Amino acid sequence: MRAEERIISQLELAKESGVLQSEIARILNISKSTVSEILSKLEEEKVVVREEISQKSYKVWLTKYYPGAIEGVVRIGILKASEYVKVVHAGERVGAIFRVYRNAIEATKDLVHGIADIVATPFITQAFFGVLMKNIRIFRVVAMNGSGVVFSNGKRFGCSEFSTMERILRKYLRVKNIKEDIEFFKSPEEMISQLRSLRGIAIWEPYLSSFENFERFDDVLGDFLCCSLAVNEGFLEKNQSIFEEFLKEYDRSKPSWGVEKLAGIIEMPENLVRKSLESYRFDVGIEELEKEAMELSFGRIQEILSSY
Numbered sequence: 001m002r003a004e005e006r007i008i009s010q011l012e013l014a015k016e017s018g019v020l021q022s023e024i025a026r027i028l029n030i031s032k033s034t035v036s037e038i039l040s041k042l043e044e045e046k047v048v049v050r051e052e053i054s055q056k057s058y059k060v061w062l063t064k065y066y067p068g069a070i071e072g073v074v075r076i077g078i079l080k081a082s083e084y085v086k087v088v089h090a091g092e093r094v095g096a097i098f099r100v101y102r103n104a105i106e107a108t109k110d111l112v113h114g115i116a117d118i119v120a121t122p123f124i125t126q127a128f129f130g131v132l133m134k135n136i137r138i139f140r141v142v143a144m145n146g147s148g149v150v151f152s153n154g155k156r157f158g159c160s161e162f163s164t165m166e167r168i169l170r171k172y173l174r175v176k177n178i179k180e181d182i183e184f185f186k187s188p189e190e191m192i193s194q195l196r197s198l199r200g201i202a203i204w205e206p207y208l209s210s211f212e213n214f215e216r217f218d219d220v221l222g223d224f225l226c227c228s229l230a231v232n233e234g235f236l237e238k239n240q241s242i243f244e245e246f247l248k249e250y251d252r253s254k255p256s257w258g259v260e261k262l263a264g265i266i267e268m269p270e271n272l273v274r275k276s277l278e279s280y281r282f283d284v285g286i287e288e289l290e291k292e293a294m295e296l297s298f299g300r301i302q303e304i305l306s307s308y
Helices: 003-017 021-028 032-044 082-093 104-112 123-133 164-175 188-193 217-221 233-252 255-266 270-279 287-296 298-304
Strands: 048-054 057-062 075-079 097-101 118-122 136-141 147-151 157-160 182-185 200-204 214-216 227-232
Touching: 003 021, 003 032, 003 057, 021 032, 021 057, 032 048, 075 082, 075 104, 082 118, 082 227, 082 233, 082 255, 082 270, 097 104, 097 255, 104 118, 104 123, 104 227, 118 123, 118 233, 123 136, 123 164, 123 227, 123 287, 136 233, 136 287, 147 164, 147 217, 157 164, 157 188, 164 182, 164 200, 164 217, 182 188, 188 200, 214 217, 227 233, 255 270
Parallel strands: 075 097, 075 118, 157 182, 157 200
Antiparallel strands: 048 057, 118 227, 136 227, 147 200, 147 214
16 A cells, blocks of 8 residues: 555544644654655645644644634535435535535534534534534525335334434324334434334435335425534634535535435435435425424423423
8 A cells, every 4th residue: 555545544544633743654654754745745635634733743634534624625514315415516516525424413513513614414403503502503404304214013213313303203203192212323224224123213315215114204294394504603714705605506506416426425326316306395495494493492491391
């Protein structure tokens, strides 16, 4: 393996922690001058970020893991779902770096920590982190609907934690008068692998369309808000023009434009992604976020308080 590839692999292992430049040379047994030369090249190509932490001492990260906004760079986080077709089309137009997350909590945490710049995740997750951390802005609805329950013959329902899936599943179970516990999973693949032992799983597209025995949530509950787009304020301070260009491309795009790109990023069949788009309502106005925010309002906290 070439020295450049070895350095990139080492930085991939370090992820958000980064590595001291001097440690790269020691760990990989490569001369300091060679490491410095390679990092200078990768820095110019925006593959890595170097930061001086003390006199003549540098820490290095892969750009996608750097914990802070980078001038001229936009990093977009998404989940493995087909509703993000417009997001990836607009991101591709502005040269974005994409990262696919296992779940909403991990993606939204990276957004508030500045490791991701724009993230598409469930509104409920963004609302909670946004109110708590106060450094993100939610600016668009991605889509409505696009999920349901796949049935099996076991006990309990599988679901992703602290997400639209959990919230809508709880509503669905109340409407159907089903009394079952919920088991949480960190990824859709993990949940699907346990389907035979469960009574059902709450899952989103394009996974949902790959099954036969399912019921869509909106057929029972009506339209519901799923994911929204949020941006880190630190990114806006450094890259307002990139953000405005992304927004322009996003607003003008059509879902079908991003199918091929999204299918490649999330490693799902293109025909399945295209088919699953029928499950969504796109081009939803910001007023839907306001309605959802009213329902989630902490002003209703009295409903869960007790004087036991």
